[in-house]
Amino acid sequence: MLFADIQKHAVAEWDKLRHGSIPGILVGAGTCGRAAGAEAVLAAVRKELKQRNIDAIVIEVGCIGLCYAEPLMDIIKPGRPRICYKKVTPEIAAQLIEDYLVKDNPRPDLALGTIGRNVVDGIPKLFELPMLKSQVRIVLHNCGFIDPTNIDYYIANGGYRGLVRTLDMKPEDVIEEIKRSGLRGRGGAGFPTGQKWEFCRKSPGREKYIICNADEGDPGAFMNRSLLEGDPHSVLEGMIIGAYAIGAQEGYIYCRAEYPLALERLRIALKQAEEYKLLGDNVLDSGFSFHVKIKEGAGAFVCGEETALMASIEGKRGMPRSRPPFPAQSGLWGKPTNINNVETWASAAVIMQKGADWYASYGTEHSKGTKTFSLAGKVVRTGLIEVPFGATMRQIICEIGGGILEGKRFKAVQTGGPSGGCLPADFVDVPIDYDSLTSAGSIMGSGGMIVMDEDTCVVDIARFFLSFTQLESCGKCIPCRWGTKQMLDILEDITNGKGRSGDIELLQELAQSVKDGSLCGLGQTAPNPVLTSIRYFREEYEAHIEEKRCPALVCNALVSYYIDPEKCQGCMICLRSCPAGAIKGGKRMVHVIDQGKCTKCGTCLNVCPPRFGAIVKTSGEQPAVPTEPTPIGNRGKTRGGQQ
C-alpha cells in the first residue's frame, strides 16, 4: 500500500469521528485520568448509551494536561464543536448524555471549553483558557485529542509524514535538518541531538542500535508517561527517522514496568506500525529495515543513566560505567548506540513533519523549540504543559498554573527533579532555557517542576530529594553511595535539631566531592538540591542549626504546639482528640500542652474550631504559657456569651 492510500484511509476514519453522523465521546483515560476515576466514567458512559440505545463512538484518549480538572470527557455532537467537560463523575457523565445528546443542552456549567472553530454560547474556547493560552503544543499536540491506539488518527493528523519525507532524503541530510532545528536532548543534559546522531552514524560498524529512554524516574515527573500514553506513534516515528539517519537496524524502548498503560499502548502502536509497513523489514518499500523491541525496566532511577540502561537491557545489573567509550562508539552489546529520551524522539518526528525552520522559530537562541513540563506542587492548576524555551517562570506559575494555592507566597521552584536545583522566587522572571538554569545551579532535567510556597522548608526538601537519590544510587562508586549517605545523615541531623556548627561548610565540601568524584550523572547531580538551597536559602539552614528553628514550621523535631491562653475557650475538643494524651485542661479551663508528651502530630491544630484559633504552631523560642490549666475566668476577661 502506498503511503498516500494509507493517508486517505486514515483521514476518512478521522472524519468519521469529527464530522460523522453519530456522536463521539472521548474520555481522558491516561494513568492520571484513571487515577481520577476515568474508568468509572467510561463504564457509566457505555452503560448509559446502551440503555438509551444511542449509537456513539466511545474512545479513550490520553492526557491533555489539565490534571487539576480530571476526569475530562469530550463530547462531539454532529454539527457542533467538540466540548470538553471537567471533573466528570459517572453521574455527571450520565447526566451529560441525557442533557446534551438527548435534550441538546450543552450544559455550559459543566464544560471547560470548546475545541474547534465553532463556538457554543456560554462556553469558552478551550485554548483561550489561561492554562492553555500561553502554551505552545507541538510535542503534545495529539495528546488528549486522538485515540492513541488508532494509528489512523495519528496519520490523519500529520503523523508519519515526517518519516515519508525522511525516506526521500539522504541520512546525512536528515541529520543536517535535525541539527538545523536546534533540537537538544530533552532527557536533561541538553546535548545537541543532530550532533549525537552524527557521532553514531560516523562510528564504524555495521550493526547499530538506537534506544528510546522511557525510564522516567524523577519524583513528580510524568511528561514521558503522558506522551507515551497519549501519542505513542510520535515517539515511534521519531525513532524510525532516527534509525534511518543513524543507520541502525534495531531499536529498544526501555520503559519502566510501572508504566503498564504506556507499555500497552506502545505494543499496540508497534503492531499497527508494522502492519502498515512503517516499521519492520523494508519500511514503505524503501529498502530500509528497522525493528523495535520493548524492554521493561524494574523501576530503578539509575537506569535512566544511559550506560546503566544499556547494562539493564543486556540483562545485567543496572549499573553505569565510565565513559569513554561513549555509547556512540561502544554501546549496547558493544555496538554503536544512540540513546534519546521520549520527548526528543517525538520532537524529531514533528521536526521532520513540519521542517527545521518552523521548529527553530520557537525558543531562544541556544534552546530551540518547546519543552514539556510536569507542573506540580503548590500551584492552583497542576498538569502537563508545553511552552517554548524563553518562557519565564512567572508565565508558567502565574498564568498557566494560576498562581500559588490559597494565595500563599511563592517561595521556590525545583526544576530538574532530584538532580536539579531549588531556585528562589527571584528567578521568576528569568527566561527558562538550558543555559540559564545551569548558571542558576539547577538543570533543565527532563522537565519536572515542583512549585513550593512559604510553607515549604527548603532544608527538608533538600533532605527529601537527597533521600531519594541516596536510595536510588546503584551503590557502585563510593562518592555517590557513601557521599550522599553522609550528606543525608547530616541533613537529617539538621532537620532533627542535631545540626552542628560547621555542617553547612561540611555539606558544601562533601557536595563538591560527590559532584566531582561520582561515576555517573546520578551522583554528579545529586548534591544540586543541597547546593542550591544553601546558596539561596542559607539563612534557613543557619536557623535550623544555630537556633534550632524551622522557619517554615515543617521540621517536626523543631516545631512545637502550644495553646494561646488568651484564645482558648476550654471546649475540650483538642483534649479529647489528642492521641498522645498530651493536653491537660477541663471545662472552662485554659488548656495546656505537655511538651514532653506531645508527638507533634498536629491534630490539635486541625480540630481547634477556627473561630477560636487557639492552637499555635511555632519553632524556635518557646513562648511563655502556663504549664498547668487555669480557669478561663482568671485571664481577666469573661466570654460567657461563647458558651
Added chain:
Amino acid sequence: MSSASLGSIRETRTDVIGLTINGRQVVAKTGATVLEAALGAGIYIPTLCYDPDLKPYGACRLCVVEIEGMRGLVSSCTTPATEGMVVRTETPNVKQSRRITMELISANYHGDFFARAQNQDCELLKVARYLGIEQNRVDRLRKSTQLLPVDDSHPAFIRDLNKCILCAKCVRACHEIVCHDAIDIAFRGNSARIATFGDKPIVESVCKSCGECIARCPTGALVPKWEKLPATEVETICPYCGVGCSLYLGIRDNKVVSVRGDPDGPANRGSLCVKGRWGYDFLSHPERLTTPLIRIPGVPREAGQDSKVHEVFCEASWDEALELAAKRLLELKQNYGPDSIAALSSAKCTNEDNYVMQKFVRAVLGTNNIDHCARLCHASSVVGGIAAFGQGAMSNSYSDFEKTELFFVIGSNTTECHPIIGSLIKRRVRFDNAKLIVAEPRSIELGEYATIILPHKPGTDVALLNGLMYVIIRDGLEDKKFIRERTEGFEEMRQVIEKYAPEIVEAITGVPKTDIEAAARLFGKAKSACILYGMGITQHTTGTDNVKSIANLLLLTGNIGREGTGFSPLRGQNNVQGACDMGALPNVYPGYQRVDDPAVKKKFETAWGCQLSDRPGLAVTEIADAILKGDVKGLYVMGENPLLSEPNLEHFRQALEKVELLVVQDIFLSETAWLADIVFPAAAFAEKDGTFTNTERRVQRVRQAILPPGEAKPDWEIISALAERMGKGRWERAYQSASQIMEEIASLTPIYGGIRFDRLDRGGLQWPCPDASHPGTPFLYQDSFARGRGKFHAVDYIPPAESISQKYPLVLTTGRILEHWHTGTMSRRANVLSELRPSGAVGMHPSDAARLGLVEGDSIIVTSKRGRLKAPVHITEKSPPGIIFMPFHWREAPANILTNDALDPLAKIPEYKVSAVKVLPQKKKPRRRAAQS
C-alpha cells in the same frame, strides 16, 4: 627515561603512545589506560578497585586525575591513554576528592580503622596512609551505624561486609576469571552489598570455594579463617591435579600458614581451585607417618584399618627397616627370580623419585615389572597417541587454548577435575565467543556453556566420533590438503566410517542425529579446534580405540600441529605425565625408549653399569592375577593406594593378602599400607625438591618449603638407601640432590635433554627440550609427527564389556568431585575440603529414584557381579535416567568394589566407566525387591 630516548622509541614503535603525566613525558602501550600508563612510568596513583586481571571498573574513585580537555575529574583506571594527553595526578582538586572519598570509607568501615592502620597490612590501609587521613577530619562525619551480620558459614573464610567498600573485585573475579557467578551486588544505595543468590550464606550458594575473591579483597572483608602472616614464602607446584598450578606456600614455624596463587604461573596466572587453595593441612596431620614401621610377626594382613597402629606395626629405625626390606627382596629375587617382584611407582611423586624408582626396579631388582596409576587413567592415551602421532602426550598448551575457536570436550568433567582449565574454557566461551561442544552422558557444568551438547550413552564414544566423521566427510568438510600431505591410512578408515550414518549412530549413542550433524558441521568448519578429554574416553575396554578415534577426527580436519588446535588428554595427577616420562612403565625407559629395543637397552646398561632385562613387565592391572597365580611374590608400592583405586577391589585385596612381601612407602598409613610388611615414611611434596611435569608437558620446579615430619624422607632418598644396601656395586652413585638426578635424567632422556633445575625458575620448560639452549615446545607436530605421518586407524564400535541386564539394570559410572582427590589420602585430611564435602553419595536421576521409592539421603545397597556396598543416594538430574554416578574417594563406600576389571587389550586399562549394577533400598529385603528393580 630521557625525552630523547622517548622520542626515538615513539618513532620506531607503533604500538606505543606518548603522553605527559605531571609534566613528565611517558610512553605507554597502545590500549593502556591512564592508570596503567602512570603505573608503568613509576607514577603512583592510589586505587582500590583496579586489578590488572579484571576489566576496568571505576568504582572506588581514588584514581581520579585531571586531564586537559576533559571536564572535571576522571577515573584514570577507565580512561584510555591517548597520544599527547596531558594528565595531572596530584592537583588540589584531585587530592581533595581522594581525601574525602577515603574519609567516607573510614566513616563506613566497621572495626577500628585507625587501629588496623597501624597493625595490619591491607591495601586499603596502605592507600589510607598514603592519603594521610586524619582522625579529626573523620570525626566531623557521621559514623555509619548499619551493621550487617558476619557470614562465617564457610569453613575456609569469613565474609564481613561491614569492612566491604564494594570495589567488586570479588564479584568481578567470580564472574570474569572463574565464571562461577556465585556473588553479585544486590540492593541499592547505602544498602548495596555483595550478596549470593537470595542473599543466603555463602556456603549455601553456588560458590566453588576457589578463593579467587579472597585473594583479591583489598580491605579485609574476605579473610581466610586459618591464614597467618608467613615469615617466608616458597614457590612450588600444587600437588593435586595435572594442571600444574604454580603457587606460593607461606611458611612460619615449619608450617604452611598461607597459600597464594603465583600470578606469573604459566598454568594458572594466579588462580587456584578449592583444593589448591585450602587442601594443605594434611601436611601437618597427626596421622602422618614419622618412622619406619614393621608388621608385628604373626599379625595377619586381614587385620585392617579398624585396628590400632601399634597392634599391627612396631616402630623401627631406618637401619632395621631398610635392612629387613633389602634382605626380603633379595631372598625373593634369589628364590623366584627378578620377575617375582613388582613395583608401583607414583604419579604423586616427583620426576626424580620416579626416575630413581624405575632405575631401582630395573637395575637392582632386575625386572621391568614397574608401573603406576597412569595405567588406570591414561594408558590408552599413551598407546593410542603413540599409534596415531608417535607421542601420547597433550600436543598443545593452555596458552594455545587462548587461540582456539572451538573446544570439543568429551568424557571430561573439566570444571570439577581440572578446574583451572574449566574456567579457561568458560572464559573463552563467555567473553571471546569461542564455541564449545560437550559430549558427556552426565549433565555437567560445561554443558551450560556449550553450543551443542551430545549426551551419548556411556561407552559409545567410537560410534559418536565415527558419526561426526561420517557427516564431515559426507559434507566435504575434511581437510584434504592435510590428509594428503601429513597423514596415512585415510582410505581404510573411510571405509569403516561409511557404516556410521547419523541415524545408525543415533540408535547406538542415543544422541539425536540432528545434533550429530550440527556438531559435525561446527567442528568441520571451525578454523581451529581442539579436543579435550579425560577418563570418560580412556577408562574403557575400548579406551585405545576411543583415543584413536579422537586422533582420527583431528587428523581428518587438520586440527593438529597448528596454534589453537590439538590433542588434549587432561592428565589426572600432578605428575602423571612425569611418571610416564620417567619410564615408570613396564615397557619403556625414561622418554618412552622401549625396553625391547637392543640399542636402548645397551645405552642404559652402559649408563647404569648393569645388565638389564629386555622383557616388558607387568602392568598394574595384571599384578593381582600374577600374585594370585603365584608368579609375583613381592610387591613394592611407592605413594599409591591401589586398595581403593583398583577396579574390582575384592579381587585385588585377595591378592594383597596373599603376596609374600608387601613394602609400602607413603605419607600416611593408606588402605594399602595397612597390609604392608614394611612401611617407610615418605616426605610430601612440600618437604622435598624436585620437578613435576604437568599435562601440557611443562616441567616445573617443586621446592622444599618445610622439613618432613619425624624421620620421613624424600622417596628418592629411601629408594637410594635401599638400593645401596641391595645393589652392592650396581648402584654406583649415591645422589646428593634432586638436581643431580635431573642431570642424569637429561643425559639419558632425549625429550628432557635440555632440562636442568637452573633453567626452570621462570615458569618451567615444555618438553621436548633436547638441549640446554632449547626454549621448550609449546605445541607438537608443527612440521611432522613423531612417527612421521599421522596415522588414521579404522576403528569399529565395540560395546562395553558389561551391559545392563534384568538382574543389573543400571549403569554405574565413577569419577571425581571438585573438593576431593582420588583415594582421599590428602584431601580428606584437609579440614576445609572434608567439611565442604564430608561424605560421598550415589547420584541418581529422580525417575530412577522414584521407581525405587527413594528419597534424598536414603541408604542404598549397590551390587555388581563383583561386590556390593552401602551408600546414601543423592537424587540429581545430573545423572541421566538409567545411569548412576559415584565418586571413588570414600573408603567407607569404595566404588571400586563394584567396578569392572575387564581390560583394554592394548593399554590394559580397566573399564571403570561402565559397570552393570542394581540398586536396592537398604531397609527392604533384597530378594523381594529384586524382581521390581
